[in-house]
Amino acid sequence: MSVAFNPVAQGAASVESLIVGESPAIVELRRLVRQVAPSSASVIVTGPSGSGKEMVARAIHAESQRASKNYVAVNCGAIPRDLLESELFGHEKGSFTGAVTQHRGRFEEAHGGTLFLDEIGDMPADMQVKLLRVLEERAIQRVGGRGQIAVDSRIVSATHRDIDEAITHQRFREDLFYRLAVFPIDLPSLAERREDVPLLVRHFLRQIADSKRTVRFTKEAMDRLVAHPWPGNVRELRNVIERAAILFPGQTVSAEEVELLLHRRTRVNRAERAAVWEASERAAPTAPLSSPAPDAAPAKSDESLISEGPVDLRAMVSDLEHRYITEALDHAQGVVAEAARLLSLRRTTLIEKMRKYGLHQAAA
Structure with missing residues (x-):
């Protein structure tokens, strides 16, 4: 205040x-x-x-x-x-x-x-x-x-x-x-002085990034930053650079990765997190993407999920997400757009999750 x-x-x-x-x-x-x-x-x-x-x-x-x-x-x-x-x-x-x-x-x-x-x-x-x-x-x-x-x-x-x-x-x-x-x-507005974007990027990197977290941008990535309309002006640009330093420490950021940074919307992330949590409640962590066999026995609704003590629910959800993404990529034969359709995700969101779980090669 x-x-x-x-x-x-x-x-x-x-x-x-x-x-x-x-x-x-x-x-x-x-x-x-x-x-x-x-x-x-x-x-x-x-x-x-x-x-x-x-x-x-x-x-x-x-x-x-x-x-x-x-x-x-x-x-x-x-x-x-x-x-x-x-x-x-x-x-x-x-x-x-x-x-x-x-x-x-x-x-x-x-x-x-x-x-x-x-x-x-x-x-x-x-x-x-x-x-x-x-x-x-x-x-x-x-x-x-x-x-x-x-x-x-x-x-x-x-x-x-x-x-x-x-x-x-x-x-x-x-x-x-x-x-x-x-x-x-x-x-x-920043959109009225786009030529200042590269200078501002370097300025913010000097302010927020140490030697281990500093990031670099390819020419295409910088061109994408310059072309962005920046409705949040300089404050929005600073936030994007801070996210880049957190997500890509010591790396060179590409234009596609800049696209991910520019479209990280809280509302979308909440919806996706809710979908994952809902999936974890509906299915056991080992559930495959494909439908269960017709003669598979239904799960018992009165069976305790934590009868053997505390569980790491977030780790279970991450494991579930990792395996769904892996299997979706297998089904799609490595085509990211098709895998994203199977998972009801945007392509850029799926790419971000693949990076999180080290699945870069799976999309090749």
Whole structure:
């Protein structure tokens, strides 16, 4: 919900390390950041979710005269509305049920530094009024407090919402917007700067992969990454690179494997896991793909499956899945698409499972 750090203690970051890319849009973005950072002007950063709005806020702080002071980030959309005032302005002991001690708010923590208000477009209307007053008076009043506390916090805010539309429909105060948007910055989506994808891939690999987990991408694989529409923007790309480092440590990733990484959907995985669990309940672990012989004796419904003690159910399910895949490949004579049809799986999903069980040669 909120985070604070002192760049002196943690090592100050540079604009280049925070805003990665060489596309014209990113070159212009870095120029704007360097232009506004030395001032104390309020900045509002707009752009689609996952496009890197907080990285811009950190870059502004890093380039400002406040860089040695705290950078404090608050997600206004993630904090319950009845707690947001206390989170921002603090509270006095006994001011409400549960206020057992005095609490300094984020404005006080960011005194002399930068306060980043993320998802400002989700801030409730009553809090918008209180925030406007703080920006005008440069002072806050803790919940339950009586005196004013002077604060000197540089405000950088961000939202993925259409602020003009929100103002038109009276969901966001126009006077607050003008206080926050002395210097507006709009971020492009990753799809609008595809040429930055290879640079971002290398940047994320340096961040998340050690010498054993680092991965490489073939030219075809990188072309596939560049061509992807990236609806989740830079955040989605980072997630894909993290998955690659986990699934293919020390390997070279092909275009087909990139396809697997791009289409790992939680909903599909849940459905497939449910199907495997259901299969494990319907059939014994030794059940073959083919139908049982007509004279085979039916299983006794009252027979205990764990009469001999604890069982490793997950291992049993994995064993069942492994043998179903192996037999399906045998039936399909190694044709992966046909084996996937027999198992009611997508071809890419089956390839991923084959890799999991070391069945690469079976598909040849």
